[in-house]
Amino acid sequence: MTHETIVALAALGVAGQVVAGLLVLAAALRLAGLRGPLEGLRSAIWGYELWLAFAVAAVATGGSLFFSEIAHFVPCELCWYQRICMYPLAIVTLLAALANDHRVARYLLPLPFVGAGVSVYHLLVENGVVKQTQACLVSAPGGCAVKWIDEFGYVTIPTLALTGFLLLAELLLLAATEGSGATVAEDA
Numbered sequence: 001m002t003h004e005t006i007v008a009l010a011a012l013g014v015a016g017q018v019v020a021g022l023l024v025l026a027a028a029l030r031l032a033g034l035r036g037p038l039e040g041l042r043s044a045i046w047g048y049e050l051w052l053a054f055a056v057a058a059v060a061t062g063g064s065l066f067f068s069e070i071a072h073f074v075p076c077e078l079c080w081y082q083r084i085c086m087y088p089l090a091i092v093t094l095l096a097a098l099a100n101d102h103r104v105a106r107y108l109l110p111l112p113f114v115g116a117g118v119s120v121y122h123l124l125v126e127n128g129v130v131k132q133t134q135a136c137l138v139s140a141p142g143g144c145a146v147k148w149i150d151e152f153g154y155v156t157i158p159t160l161a162l163t164g165f166l167l168l169a170e171l172l173l174l175a176a177t178e179g180s181g182a183t184v185a186e187d188a
Contacts, residue, residue: 002071009063010151013160016056016167023170042174049175050097050105053168057089060164067157073148077139078122082161085115089168105175112168119162126158 026038045052064083067073075083089111096104124130125144136144147156 116165122158
Protein backbone atom coordinates (compact mmCIF):
# COMPACT_ATOMS: atom_id res chain seq x y z
CA MET A 1 0.00 0.00 0.00
CA THR A 2 2.86 2.40 0.74
CA HIS A 3 4.30 2.12 -2.77
CA GLU A 4 0.87 2.59 -4.36
CA THR A 5 0.32 5.74 -2.30
CA ILE A 6 3.74 7.07 -3.28
CA VAL A 7 2.98 6.46 -6.96
CA ALA A 8 -0.43 8.15 -6.57
CA LEU A 9 1.17 11.19 -4.92
CA ALA A 10 3.82 11.31 -7.66
CA ALA A 11 1.10 11.12 -10.34
CA LEU A 12 -0.75 13.98 -8.63
CA GLY A 13 2.53 15.88 -8.64
CA VAL A 14 2.96 15.39 -12.38
CA ALA A 15 -0.65 16.50 -12.96
CA GLY A 16 0.04 19.54 -10.78
CA GLN A 17 3.12 20.35 -12.84
CA VAL A 18 1.02 20.28 -16.01
CA VAL A 19 -1.56 22.62 -14.46
CA ALA A 20 1.16 24.95 -13.12
CA GLY A 21 2.78 25.00 -16.55
CA LEU A 22 -0.52 25.85 -18.24
CA LEU A 23 -1.07 28.71 -15.80
CA VAL A 24 2.44 30.06 -16.48
CA LEU A 25 1.85 29.74 -20.23
CA ALA A 26 -1.47 31.58 -19.96
CA ALA A 27 0.20 34.35 -17.94
CA ALA A 28 3.03 34.60 -20.48
CA LEU A 29 0.53 34.87 -23.31
CA ARG A 30 -1.27 37.59 -21.34
CA LEU A 31 2.00 39.52 -21.05
CA ALA A 32 2.43 39.11 -24.82
CA GLY A 33 -0.97 40.74 -25.30
CA LEU A 34 -3.13 37.64 -25.73
CA ARG A 35 -5.75 37.89 -22.98
CA GLY A 36 -8.00 34.98 -23.92
CA PRO A 37 -6.26 31.98 -22.33
CA LEU A 38 -5.70 33.58 -18.92
CA GLU A 39 -9.15 35.12 -18.87
CA GLY A 40 -10.65 31.74 -19.78
CA LEU A 41 -8.80 30.08 -16.91
CA ARG A 42 -9.75 32.86 -14.51
CA SER A 43 -13.42 32.63 -15.40
CA ALA A 44 -13.35 28.81 -15.18
CA ILE A 45 -12.13 28.84 -11.59
CA TRP A 46 -13.72 32.16 -10.54
CA GLY A 47 -14.72 31.88 -6.89
CA TYR A 48 -12.90 28.58 -6.35
CA GLU A 49 -9.29 29.81 -6.19
CA LEU A 50 -9.11 29.55 -2.41
CA TRP A 51 -10.81 26.14 -2.39
CA LEU A 52 -8.32 24.89 -4.97
CA ALA A 53 -5.47 26.37 -2.93
CA PHE A 54 -6.82 24.58 0.13
CA ALA A 55 -7.00 21.29 -1.81
CA VAL A 56 -3.36 21.65 -2.93
CA ALA A 57 -2.15 22.58 0.57
CA ALA A 58 -4.19 19.79 2.19
CA VAL A 59 -2.85 17.14 -0.21
CA ALA A 60 0.72 18.41 0.28
CA THR A 61 0.31 18.43 4.06
CA GLY A 62 -1.29 14.99 4.05
CA GLY A 63 1.44 13.69 1.74
CA SER A 64 4.22 14.94 3.97
CA LEU A 65 2.56 13.40 7.02
CA PHE A 66 2.16 10.13 5.10
CA PHE A 67 5.87 10.12 4.24
CA SER A 68 6.95 10.63 7.85
CA GLU A 69 4.24 8.85 9.85
CA ILE A 70 3.25 5.92 7.62
CA ALA A 71 6.24 5.36 5.31
CA HIS A 72 8.60 6.29 8.19
CA PHE A 73 10.83 8.54 6.09
CA VAL A 74 12.75 10.79 8.47
CA PRO A 75 12.27 14.45 7.46
CA CYS A 76 15.53 16.33 7.08
CA GLU A 77 16.10 19.93 8.10
CA LEU A 78 15.08 21.30 4.69
CA CYS A 79 11.91 19.18 4.76
CA TRP A 80 11.02 20.79 8.07
CA TYR A 81 11.45 24.28 6.59
CA GLN A 82 9.18 23.32 3.70
CA ARG A 83 6.61 22.00 6.17
CA ILE A 84 6.77 25.26 8.11
CA CYS A 85 5.73 27.05 4.91
CA MET A 86 3.08 24.50 3.84
CA TYR A 87 1.19 23.50 6.98
CA PRO A 88 -0.23 26.94 7.83
CA LEU A 89 -1.47 27.26 4.24
CA ALA A 90 -3.70 24.21 4.69
CA ILE A 91 -5.44 25.80 7.65
CA VAL A 92 -5.59 29.44 6.56
CA THR A 93 -6.71 28.74 2.97
CA LEU A 94 -9.57 26.63 4.36
CA LEU A 95 -10.62 29.45 6.69
CA ALA A 96 -10.30 32.01 3.88
CA ALA A 97 -12.32 29.82 1.50
CA LEU A 98 -15.05 29.30 4.10
CA ALA A 99 -15.25 33.06 4.66
CA ASN A 100 -14.84 33.77 0.92
CA ASP A 101 -12.14 36.26 1.92
CA HIS A 102 -9.86 36.82 -1.07
CA ARG A 103 -8.02 39.65 0.68
CA VAL A 104 -6.04 37.20 2.80
CA ALA A 105 -4.45 35.70 -0.34
CA ARG A 106 -1.97 38.55 -0.70
CA TYR A 107 -0.77 38.04 2.88
CA LEU A 108 -0.29 34.32 2.33
CA LEU A 109 1.84 34.74 -0.80
CA PRO A 110 5.21 34.90 1.02
CA LEU A 111 4.75 31.34 2.32
CA PRO A 112 4.67 29.57 -1.07
CA PHE A 113 7.43 31.80 -2.42
CA VAL A 114 9.75 31.05 0.52
CA GLY A 115 8.75 27.39 0.44
CA ALA A 116 9.50 27.19 -3.29
CA GLY A 117 12.92 28.71 -2.65
CA VAL A 118 13.68 26.11 0.01
CA SER A 119 12.42 23.37 -2.34
CA VAL A 120 14.73 24.54 -5.14
CA TYR A 121 17.66 24.60 -2.71
CA HIS A 122 16.69 21.12 -1.48
CA LEU A 123 16.64 19.86 -5.08
CA LEU A 124 20.11 21.30 -5.61
CA VAL A 125 21.38 19.53 -2.49
CA GLU A 126 19.60 16.31 -3.42
CA ASN A 127 21.19 16.30 -6.89
CA GLY A 128 24.68 17.15 -5.66
CA VAL A 129 24.82 20.62 -7.19
CA VAL A 130 25.19 22.21 -3.75
CA LYS A 131 26.99 20.51 -0.88
CA GLN A 132 24.75 19.75 2.08
CA THR A 133 25.51 21.43 5.36
CA GLN A 134 26.49 19.70 8.58
CA ALA A 135 23.01 20.51 9.90
CA CYS A 136 21.56 18.46 7.03
CA LEU A 137 23.80 15.52 7.85
CA VAL A 138 22.76 15.59 11.50
CA SER A 139 19.02 16.09 10.89
CA ALA A 140 18.24 12.80 9.12
CA PRO A 141 19.95 9.53 8.15
CA GLY A 142 21.97 10.41 5.05
CA GLY A 143 21.08 14.08 5.38
CA CYS A 144 19.13 16.22 2.96
CA ALA A 145 20.58 14.50 -0.12
CA VAL A 146 18.65 11.25 0.43
CA LYS A 147 16.05 10.57 -2.26
CA TRP A 148 13.38 8.78 -0.25
CA ILE A 149 11.29 8.44 -3.40
CA ASP A 150 12.23 8.68 -7.07
CA GLU A 151 9.21 8.10 -9.27
CA PHE A 152 9.02 8.56 -13.04
CA GLY A 153 12.75 9.27 -13.06
CA TYR A 154 12.53 12.71 -11.43
CA VAL A 155 9.72 13.03 -8.88
CA THR A 156 11.23 13.26 -5.41
CA ILE A 157 9.82 14.75 -2.21
CA PRO A 158 11.30 18.24 -2.85
CA THR A 159 9.91 18.07 -6.42
CA LEU A 160 6.45 17.44 -5.01
CA ALA A 161 6.87 20.28 -2.52
CA LEU A 162 8.01 22.68 -5.25
CA THR A 163 5.02 21.70 -7.39
CA GLY A 164 2.65 22.38 -4.50
CA PHE A 165 4.26 25.73 -3.71
CA LEU A 166 4.13 26.87 -7.36
CA LEU A 167 0.47 25.90 -7.68
CA LEU A 168 -0.33 27.66 -4.41
CA ALA A 169 1.49 30.81 -5.50
CA GLU A 170 -0.41 30.86 -8.80
CA LEU A 171 -3.79 30.23 -7.17
CA LEU A 172 -3.17 32.82 -4.45
CA LEU A 173 -2.10 35.35 -7.08
CA LEU A 174 -5.35 34.74 -8.95
CA ALA A 175 -7.33 35.02 -5.71
CA ALA A 176 -5.52 38.21 -4.72
CA THR A 177 -6.18 39.92 -8.05
CA GLU A 178 -9.78 38.79 -8.19
CA GLY A 179 -10.38 39.72 -4.57
CA SER A 180 -9.15 43.27 -5.15
CA GLY A 181 -12.35 44.19 -6.91
CA ALA A 182 -11.12 43.37 -10.41
CA THR A 183 -13.36 41.17 -12.49
CA VAL A 184 -12.72 39.24 -15.63
CA ALA A 185 -14.86 41.70 -17.58
CA GLU A 186 -12.98 44.73 -16.24
CA ASP A 187 -9.59 43.31 -17.25
CA ALA A 188 -10.70 42.60 -20.83
